[in-house]
Amino acid sequence: MKLLFVADPLGTFKTYKDSTFAMMREAARRGHELLACEPQQLVWQRGGRVTARGALQIALTGEADDWYTVTATGDVALADVDAVLMRKDPPFDSEFFYATHLLSQAEREGARVFNKASALREHPEKLAIMEFPEFISPTVVTRDPAEIRAFHAEHRDIILKPLDGMGGMGIFRVKDDGLNLGSIVETLNQGGTQTVMVQRFIPAIADGDKRILIIGGKPVPHCLARIPQGGEVRGNLAAGGKGVARPLTPRDREIAEHLGPILAARGLLLVGLDVIGENVTEINVTSPTCFQEITDQSGFDVAKMFVDALEAAQA
Template sequence: MKLLFVVDPLDTFKTYKDSTFAMMREGAARGHELWACEPPQIVWQRDGRVQAEAARITLTGDADDWYTVEEMAVVALADADAVLMRKDPPFDAEYLYATHLLSQAEREGARVFNSPQALREHPEKLAIMAYPQFIAPTLVTRDIETVRAFHAQHRDVILKPLDGMGGAGIFRVKDDGLNLGSVAETLTRNGTQTIMVQKFLPAISEGDKRVLVIDGEPVPYALARIPQGGEVRGNLAAGGKGVAQPLSESDLTIARHLGPILAARGLLLVGLDIIGDRLTEINVTSPTCFQEITQQTGWDVAARFIDALEARLKG
């Protein structure tokens, strides 16, 4: 099969931990043809189809020079067997425009994973609003006085931007309220940008768990990203330590409830973030942690993902 990956620049990949690389490696091992392009290379013109200037690559097995470009060609997305949207956040205007181009490619017959419509309808921080039974006390607002009232009620809170990734822009304000006004003003840009505020969950000391769900079914192991050195953030990009562990009963309850719903909406791969027994985010753009889970447990996440992809394409 011809697999076209829409990605960040290939030279920025950290192959020792990159989940997209793990997908490519598994696909290549099964004889699938690998193509890659970046969102700016996707174009559409009237009376034509959505196309991309793409590279056909082979994997070298070298950790540094990990790929070779075999050819460059302009390809119609609908001519690929599958298009895998793996561009990292932020979900900014350009990301949104890319999803609209991918939706047009779908109308032309392309098979896109995750579904571009589903990507648009599931912003990673806000998608949890549909499942209040699983989340901590949460506020979405850009009104600073409303933030103050939420803190007065819950006393220890986390504030974060809606478009961040890797733990960027996350702040904790404890019972004393120190710097609450400054943090709220900065994150909301003086009341002009919406943010999320959540009650602090002490269970973060045991890790911010990434639970992967592939075509509605949870991977049996989570990666608990444990804060280090006094940090409140468990994100690996913020220095958290990743420890794979079996799913807890509450993890399974959440994943089994959301999995079939999200899969039916065109989300082949989802990353649920869970602290303790509370759902904090639903990641749909480019969920990660494949390699860490596989390396620590032997459970081959990439193989399961390609199995699911192949099944979808044959279905």
């Protein structure tokens, strides 16, 4: 197969942990052809097709640093490759949104895009949990500071987060004393112009914020528990959390097996659930990670499962 990865600049990849690199490595091992571009290289013009201008055809070197060589460059119509993998990292900003519309046009022209462009738009990573209230903790989504104060008065220990954050960015905890609640709301809410998600604090975060990967509707049998360090409330690896691979618990599997087929049917080949204790906190669809950490610690080859699913989707 000829695979086009729409991603961040290849030079920014940290190959020792990058999940997109793990996908590329497994695909190359099977003899698939690798191409790469960045979202800003996607172009559409009337009378033509969505094209990746100056896409790179690459070969992997096996080295840690200079890990790829460019074997050719050129314009590539997305409909002319076997699969387009949208792997641009968050944030899901306006430019990401516009890129999904270009990808939808490419789909109308015959391209196969994973994850499906419309599904990326329809599953914002924090708000997607609203569809599955039976699996989440008490939560409110609002612009109204009074609603936030009322939620704190009821639950006493809460987490506040912006809807467009990533890697634990902008997450605050307010305990029973309400210290700094007003200031935090002002910071996140921006005078009523920004919507905020507020959730009851889940003490099980001390045991880790679990990343559960679902591929082709089926859960990877191990998750990565991201454990907060040094007094942090955030377990995100980007915020200094320690990643520990663990087998799924019965509750983890129950959640994943319920959500997996539903999300796969919508064109989401790869999903990353964030689960604290027994509660889903986010449904990550833009560029789920943790392939290499799970594989290195558990021995289960996540990239192999992914490329198997990708090949099956093309059959």
